[in-house]
Amino acid sequence: MKSSIRQFLIVTLLASTILLWILTLLADAAVNQRDIRKSLDSQLRYTAELISALTHEDPHKQIQLNLKKVQFQHFQFQLFNEHNQLLLRSQAAPLTEYTNIQKGFLTADIQDETWRFYINTDTRNGERIIVAGKVATIDALALTVFKNTVVIMMIAILILALLICLITEYSLRYIKQLSSALTNRAATHLAPIKTADSPEEFKPLVAEMNNLFTQIRQTMERNKRFASDAAHELRTPLAALKTQAEVARKSQDDSERSLALRNVIKGVDRSTHLVEQLLTLGRLGPEATLNDITPIDPEKLAAEIVALLVPKAIKKNIEIELIANEHEQFILANEISIAILMRNLVDNAIRYTPENGFVKVSILSSSKLVIFRVEDSGPGIPEDLHARIFERFYRVLGTEQTGSGLGLAIVKQVADLHRAKIKLSKPSNGQGLRVDAVFTKVKPS
Numbered sequence: 378m379k380s381s382i383r384q385f386l387i388v389t390l391l392a393s394t395i396l397l398w399i400l401t402l403l404a405d406a407a408v409n410q411r412d413i414r415k416s417l418d419s420q421l422r423y424t425a426e427l428i429s430a431l432t433h434e435d436p437h438k439q440i441q442l443n444l445k446k447v448q449f450q451h452f453q454f455q456l457f458n459e460h461n462q463l464l465l466r467s468q469a470a471p472l473t474e475y476t477n478i479q480k481g482f483l484t485a486d487i488q489d490e491t492w493r494f495y496i497n498t499d500t501r502n503g504e505r506i507i508v509a510g511k512v513a514t515i516d517a518l519a520l521t522v523f524k525n526t527v528v529i530m531m532i533a534i535l536i537l538a539l540l541i542c543l544i545t546e547y548s549l550r551y552i553k554q555l556s557s558a559l560t561n562r563a564a565t566h567l568a569p570i571k572t573a574d575s576p577e578e579f580k581p582l583v584a585e586m587n588n589l590f591t592q593i594r595q596t597m598e599r600n601k602r603f604a605s606d607a608a609h610e611l612r613t614p615l616a617a618l619k620t621q622a623e624v625a626r627k628s629q630d631d632s633e634r635s636l637a638l639r640n641v642i643k644g645v646d647r648s649t650h651l652v653e654q655l656l657t658l659g660r661l662g663p664e665a666t667l668n669d670i671t672p673i674d675p676e677k678l679a680a681e682i683v684a685l686l687v688p689k690a691i692k693k694n695i696e697i698e699l700i701a702n703e704h705e706q707f708i709l710a711n712e713i714s715i716a717i718l719m720r721n722l723v724d725n726a727i728r729y730t731p732e733n734g735f736v737k738v739s740i741l742s743s744s745k746l747v748i749f750r751v752e753d754s755g756p757g758i759p760e761d762l763h764a765r766i767f768e769r770f771y772r773v774l775g776t777e778q779t780g781s782g783l784g785l786a787i788v789k790q791v792a793d794l795h796r797a798k799i800k801l802s803k804p805s806n807g808q809g810l811r812v813d814a815v816f817t818k819v820k821p822s
Contacts, residue, residue: 382552386545391538398530406523413519414493417510418482421495424452425508452510459503470509484512551576555583567594618644672707672819673715675749676740682719683738690727696735697727706742708816710795718791719749722812725785726753730809742818749814757803757810788814 453470457463483494491512498505558570569587618641625637683699690697708715726736734754741748792799792814800813 383545383549386549387542390541390545394534394537394541398534402523402527402530405526406519409519409522409526413515413522417493417515418495421452421482421493421508421510422497424454425495425497425506452508454509455507457505457507459505461505464504470507551579555579565597567591567597615648618648670709670711673710673712675706675708675715675719675747675816676701678712678716679719679738679740679749682716682723686720686723686727689724690736693727693730693732693734695727695730695732697723698735698737700737700739702740702742704742706740706747707819708747708795709819710816714791714794718788718814721785721788722749722751722814726751726755726810726812729753730755734809745818747816747818749816750811752804752809752811754809757808758801788812 453467454465455463455467455470456465480497481495483496485492485494492509493512493515494507494509496505496507555570567590569590570583575583621637621640621644625634625641628634628637679701680699683697687697723736723738730736730753736754737750737752739748739750739752741750789799791797795816797817798813798815800815802811802813803809804811
């Protein structure tokens with residue numbers, strides 16, 4: 378298809394119409410030629426029968442005399458008696474006699490002209506009448522009919538071409554209206570386009586455009602929120618870093634300077650963690666899509682995550698344990714995203730578990746589900762706050778632990794992208810917090 382729908386429609390419709398017109402003319406010419414030839418034969422027979430009847434019923438030969446005076450234009454005739462003697466003929470009739478044919482049609486060339494003959498013999502008196510017509514005359518009549526047909530159809534083609542242009546223009550008017558509406562829109566105007574007046578064929582397109590507007594609006598709002606959240610959350614640690622750096626710069630005491638520098642390092646670590654969490658959350662927006670979806674083994678991935686976080690647990694003298702059922706079980710997921718989910722859940726458990734506590738990571742499975750479970754011996758979360766802890770930057774008061782408040786928000790985003798569920802509850806001993814990430818189990822490919 379060409380770049381212009383209008384041009385494509387007009388050209389293809391006109392070309393199709395002209396092709397159909399040519400085929401129709403050719404078929405019409407063939408049909409007319411056949412029908413006119415049949416009409417010629419019928420006229421020849423009728424004329425022969427009429428002349429035979431007139432001459433047979435006139436004993437005084439007055440009609441024969443009158444027939445001699447008639448100026449025949451399209452047909453000529455000859456009349457013979459039973460002895461093949463010429464009794465009567467029209468002035469322009471051919472002189473050739475066909476004595477060998479008693480009845481029927483014949484086409485023959487006489488003096489460089491093609492004639493069509495009808496010969497009939499009267500069984501009562503033996504008289505034979507020959508009626509002839511020039512084929513060229515009939516062909517000229519067919520050509521005249523053909524020319525008239527061509528003129529009429531050319532006029533019809535011109536009218537049809539005009540109608541095609543008008544109908545095409547009218548049919549595509551909605552595209553102009555839609556284009557004009559989009560052109561006149563401000564860059565930030567992302568309200569949906571009304572579909573009530575849209576043609577049925579354009580409604581899917583308009584619906585997809587509205588979906589795109591919605592996604593763009595959500596992305597813009599998320600970016601604004603991300604910038605606002607980042608500015609708000611980084612303001613405090615950056616101010617603290619500046620304060621500690623000023624203390625270190627102005628301090629004359631080595632121990633005081635060393636303490637201030639250690640605080641600067643801690644502040645940098647907290648800021649780095651916050652930035653990483655913000656960037657991760659930014660990449661996992663509601664409109665994000667998952668790529669590289671493959672069956673992954675959660676036991677193997679959990680073992681890698683736990684091994685990565687063991688040093689952090691050792692620093693707080695926290696016992697960390699991984700329990701797996703050692704059965705083949707797979708979930709269909711993006712491995713990097715699931716690693717982020719597991720790391721945040723285990724990291725949160727270590728972060729909020731007091732020293733000398735424990736963290737238990739388990740992989741459970743049933744016939745249809747795989748559960749990644751993290752249990753800790755920390756203070757837990759009141760049940761009435763279970764829904765709120767997934768909000769961005771929300772932190773439970775009284776935990777006395779540093780954090781960005783983004784870990785569980787990231788976990789929720791990853792779970793939503795994988796259509797998994799996050800469930801909070803208390804461990805069987807009634808102390809701490811249990812978090813279950815429930816995935817659908819799949820068979821390995």
